[in-house]
Amino acid sequence: MERIYIPQLLKMPQQMDKFTFKENIKGFKTLTPIKGSLAVYHRGGFLEVELTADTILTLKCDRCLKTFNHRLEVDTxxxxxxxxQFEDPDNLPLEREISGDDLCESLPPDGYFEVQSWIYEQLSLALPLRQLCNNEDCEPPTIDESSTITDSRWAALTALKSLGE
Structure with missing residues:
Protein backbone atom coordinates (compact mmCIF):
# COMPACT_ATOMS: atom_id res chain seq x y z
CA MET A 1 0.00 0.00 0.00
CA GLU A 2 1.27 3.39 -0.94
CA ARG A 3 1.38 6.23 1.54
CA ILE A 4 -0.78 9.22 0.68
CA TYR A 5 0.69 12.68 0.17
CA ILE A 6 -1.78 14.91 2.02
CA PRO A 7 -1.66 17.97 -0.34
CA GLN A 8 -2.43 15.63 -3.25
CA LEU A 9 -5.82 14.84 -1.66
CA LEU A 10 -6.87 18.46 -2.25
CA LYS A 11 -6.43 17.96 -6.01
CA MET A 12 -8.45 14.73 -6.18
CA PRO A 13 -12.15 14.61 -7.03
CA GLN A 14 -14.22 15.34 -3.93
CA GLN A 15 -10.89 15.75 -2.08
CA MET A 16 -10.82 12.04 -1.21
CA ASP A 17 -8.99 8.83 -2.00
CA LYS A 18 -10.93 5.59 -1.75
CA PHE A 19 -9.66 2.13 -2.62
CA THR A 20 -10.04 -1.54 -1.85
CA PHE A 21 -7.18 -3.84 -0.95
CA LYS A 22 -6.36 -7.49 -0.41
CA GLU A 23 -2.87 -7.98 0.94
CA ASN A 24 -0.72 -8.92 3.90
CA ILE A 25 0.64 -6.29 6.26
CA LYS A 26 4.19 -6.63 7.47
CA GLY A 27 4.35 -7.58 11.15
CA PHE A 28 0.71 -8.73 11.36
CA LYS A 29 0.55 -12.51 10.88
CA THR A 30 -2.71 -13.73 9.36
CA LEU A 31 -3.94 -16.90 7.68
CA THR A 32 -5.68 -15.00 4.90
CA PRO A 33 -4.78 -11.69 3.27
CA ILE A 34 -6.43 -8.67 4.83
CA LYS A 35 -9.38 -7.63 2.66
CA GLY A 36 -11.06 -4.29 2.95
CA SER A 37 -11.67 -0.77 1.82
CA LEU A 38 -10.17 2.50 2.97
CA ALA A 39 -11.40 6.04 2.37
CA VAL A 40 -9.38 9.15 3.26
CA TYR A 41 -11.22 12.49 3.06
CA HIS A 42 -9.46 15.86 3.28
CA ARG A 43 -11.81 18.13 5.24
CA GLY A 44 -9.66 21.26 5.34
CA GLY A 45 -8.15 21.22 8.83
CA PHE A 46 -8.35 17.47 9.32
CA LEU A 47 -8.42 14.08 7.60
CA GLU A 48 -11.34 11.73 8.04
CA VAL A 49 -10.28 8.11 7.61
CA GLU A 50 -12.72 5.20 7.31
CA LEU A 51 -11.74 1.54 7.27
CA THR A 52 -13.65 -1.68 6.79
CA ALA A 53 -11.50 -4.82 6.80
CA ASP A 54 -11.50 -8.46 7.78
CA THR A 55 -9.08 -11.36 7.99
CA ILE A 56 -8.56 -14.67 9.76
CA LEU A 57 -5.70 -15.18 12.19
CA THR A 58 -4.49 -17.82 14.60
CA LEU A 59 -4.65 -17.02 18.31
CA LYS A 60 -3.69 -18.97 21.42
CA CYS A 61 -6.40 -19.56 24.00
CA ASP A 62 -5.63 -17.89 27.33
CA ARG A 63 -7.35 -20.72 29.21
CA CYS A 64 -6.29 -24.01 27.58
CA LEU A 65 -3.28 -22.74 25.58
CA LYS A 66 -4.52 -24.38 22.35
CA THR A 67 -4.46 -22.47 19.08
CA PHE A 68 -7.66 -21.53 17.29
CA ASN A 69 -8.68 -19.49 14.27
CA HIS A 70 -10.42 -16.16 14.80
CA ARG A 71 -12.15 -13.89 12.28
CA LEU A 72 -11.07 -10.32 12.90
CA GLU A 73 -13.43 -7.67 11.54
CA VAL A 74 -12.79 -3.94 11.71
CA ASP A 75 -15.26 -1.16 10.88
CA THR A 76 -13.83 2.09 12.21
CA GLN A 85 3.13 23.05 14.84
CA PHE A 86 5.36 20.01 15.15
CA GLU A 87 8.26 20.22 17.53
CA ASP A 88 11.72 18.83 17.07
CA PRO A 89 11.71 15.60 19.14
CA ASP A 90 15.39 16.10 20.03
CA ASN A 91 14.72 19.46 21.72
CA LEU A 92 11.65 18.67 23.82
CA PRO A 93 11.53 19.95 27.41
CA LEU A 94 11.87 17.45 30.25
CA GLU A 95 8.44 18.41 31.60
CA ARG A 96 5.49 19.88 29.76
CA GLU A 97 1.89 20.72 30.61
CA ILE A 98 -0.49 18.76 28.37
CA SER A 99 -4.02 19.91 27.66
CA GLY A 100 -6.88 17.76 26.38
CA ASP A 101 -6.38 19.20 22.89
CA ASP A 102 -2.89 17.66 22.79
CA LEU A 103 -4.31 14.16 23.15
CA CYS A 104 -5.29 13.57 19.53
CA GLU A 105 -3.63 12.35 16.36
CA SER A 106 -2.17 15.02 14.13
CA LEU A 107 -0.09 15.14 10.97
CA PRO A 108 1.64 17.99 9.18
CA PRO A 109 -0.57 19.35 6.35
CA ASP A 110 2.30 18.94 3.87
CA GLY A 111 3.23 15.42 5.06
CA TYR A 112 2.20 11.87 4.32
CA PHE A 113 -0.52 9.62 5.68
CA GLU A 114 1.02 6.17 6.23
CA VAL A 115 -1.81 3.86 5.15
CA GLN A 116 -0.19 0.53 6.08
CA SER A 117 0.85 1.71 9.55
CA TRP A 118 -2.61 3.09 10.26
CA ILE A 119 -4.33 -0.14 9.17
CA TYR A 120 -1.87 -2.15 11.29
CA GLU A 121 -2.74 -0.03 14.33
CA GLN A 122 -6.49 -0.42 13.79
CA LEU A 123 -6.20 -4.21 13.41
CA SER A 124 -4.06 -4.41 16.56
CA LEU A 125 -6.62 -2.40 18.51
CA ALA A 126 -9.39 -4.74 17.33
CA LEU A 127 -7.71 -7.88 18.69
CA PRO A 128 -9.70 -9.40 21.57
CA LEU A 129 -8.28 -8.74 25.03
CA ARG A 130 -9.33 -12.18 26.31
CA GLN A 131 -8.48 -14.78 23.72
CA LEU A 132 -10.74 -17.73 24.50
CA CYS A 133 -11.37 -20.57 22.04
CA ASN A 134 -14.95 -21.33 23.21
CA ASN A 135 -14.50 -25.09 22.82
CA GLU A 136 -16.57 -27.30 25.11
CA ASP A 137 -13.44 -29.07 26.34
CA CYS A 138 -11.56 -25.84 27.05
CA GLU A 139 -9.99 -26.20 30.49
CA PRO A 140 -6.71 -25.01 31.97
CA PRO A 141 -3.91 -27.53 31.65
CA THR A 142 -3.56 -29.73 34.71
CA ILE A 143 -0.34 -29.99 36.67
CA ASP A 144 0.69 -33.38 37.95
CA GLU A 145 1.87 -32.62 41.49
CA SER A 146 3.09 -36.17 42.04
CA SER A 147 5.83 -35.77 39.44
CA THR A 148 9.35 -35.18 40.67
CA ILE A 149 11.13 -31.92 40.03
CA THR A 150 13.77 -32.29 37.35
CA ASP A 151 14.92 -28.68 37.47
CA SER A 152 16.92 -27.93 40.63
CA ARG A 153 15.91 -24.27 40.54
CA TRP A 154 12.44 -25.29 41.79
CA ALA A 155 13.80 -27.13 44.83
CA ALA A 156 13.53 -24.10 47.13
CA LEU A 157 9.89 -23.60 46.16
CA THR A 158 9.15 -27.28 46.83
CA ALA A 159 10.75 -26.96 50.29
CA LEU A 160 8.55 -23.92 51.09
CA LYS A 161 5.48 -25.75 49.88
CA SER A 162 6.18 -28.74 52.12
CA LEU A 163 6.54 -26.43 55.17
CA GLY A 164 3.00 -25.16 54.62
CA GLU A 165 1.50 -28.66 54.67
Missing amino acids: SEIIWLSD
Missing part, protein backbone atom coordinates in the same frame (compact mmCIF):
# COMPACT_ATOMS: atom_id res chain seq x y z
CA SER A 77 -13.19 5.73 11.45
CA GLU A 78 -10.85 8.35 12.86
CA ILE A 79 -10.26 12.07 12.58
CA ILE A 80 -6.63 13.12 12.25
CA TRP A 81 -5.94 16.80 12.72
CA LEU A 82 -3.62 18.62 10.36
CA SER A 83 -1.23 20.81 12.33
CA ASP A 84 2.03 22.44 11.25
